[in-house]
Amino acid sequence: WRLDLFNTGQFDILSTQPRPDGSARNNLRIEEELPLGIHRLVWEIRDEYGNILIEEQLITLVDMNPPNPVCMHGISTNLSSNTGTVTIPARVFDVGSWDDCTNKEDLIFTFSSDLSHTHHTWTCDDLDGEQEITFTVEIWVTNQYGHQNRCFTYLKVxxxxxxxxQSGSLPPLVVDNAHELESAEFTPFSEDHSATNAFLLHHNHPNPFTTHTTISFDLPESGAVHLSIYNPYGSQVYRQARHFDAGSQSWLIEGRDLPHSGFYIYRLGFGGEVLPGRMLRVE
Structure with missing residues (x-):
């Protein structure tokens, strides 16, 4: 027999050829690992009188199994103060999806069976007047042969x-007598941000982020601050220590400091106290 991989007109494997490991092939049956696709198999049969019969067969190998989605169990995000929206790519929910025959980088992640639905935007209208709402989301994974599978998770906006x-943390101020407000006397209030009495973490902004994000915090005194960032599997991907003065401070994180897009947990340490936070890098 002779085997023409992908039916190109050229024979790539012959039964008379040894395998790469040196073992002999069987002339009466095929025991080969073949790639997905359409291949042409030619049998040549001879009898004792020299008569030859040639038969051809097409062998079609396809992937009939859907991918195996593995999704992060929930993400929390915040609407942009400028636009009142947040756009999330479906891929950020992936924490290890795989397929038998499609490479990881070739898998398509969407919020529905529509392959163009790779990103979804939530707005103030979705909050419907609330300060936060948790949405159930479907993450669809599609391999290169069009087979799909999905998992369910959630997004807290x-x-x-x-x-x-209508959904802010403070209710709006309503003034019945505007002229009384205009004529009122106010004592100016001055804030001194140069020092604070406690170690406080104000989290990072923006979040989600693409190119960079800034972690803001307060220190009661000058000293060394330690920052560690971990991926969803608990592996440490970033660790640094820096010296800061007392007062309000910030720590800039570049997107290139993290190995890939996705969800991260960070821990900020000072004076034996550790404060946790979460960040989401998107592409």
Missing amino acids: QDNRDACP
Whole structure:
């Protein structure tokens, strides 16, 4: 027999050829690992009188199995204070999806069976006047042969920056007598941010982020601050220590400091105290 891989007109494997490991092939049956696709098999049969019969067969190998989705169990995000929206790619929910025959980088992640639905945007209208709502989301995974599978997870969308007029953390101020407010006397209030009495973490902004994000925090005194960042599997991907003065401080994280897009947990340490936070890098 002779085997023409992908039916190109050229024979790539002959039964008379030894295998790569040096073992002999069987002339009466095929025991080969073949790639997906259409291959042409030619049998040549001879009898004792020299008569030859040639038969051809097409062998079609296809992937009939769907991919295996593995999704992160929930993400929390915040609406942009500028636009009142947040756009999330479906791929950020992936924490190890795989397929038998499609490479990981070739898998397509979407929020529905529609292959163009790779990103989804949530707005103030979705919050419907609430400060936060948790949405159940479907993450669909599609391999290169069009087979699909999905998993269910959730996304908590918050409005912590008062981007939406009816869902902010503080109720609006309503003044019945505007002229009384105009004639009122106010004592100016001065804030001194140069020092604070406690170690406080104000989390990072923006979040989600693409190119960079800034972690803001307060220190009661000058000293060394330690920052560690971990991926969803618990592996440490970033660790640094820096010296800061007392007061309000910030730590810039570049997107290139993290190995890939996705969800990360960080821990900020000072004076024996550790404060946790979460960040989401998107592409």
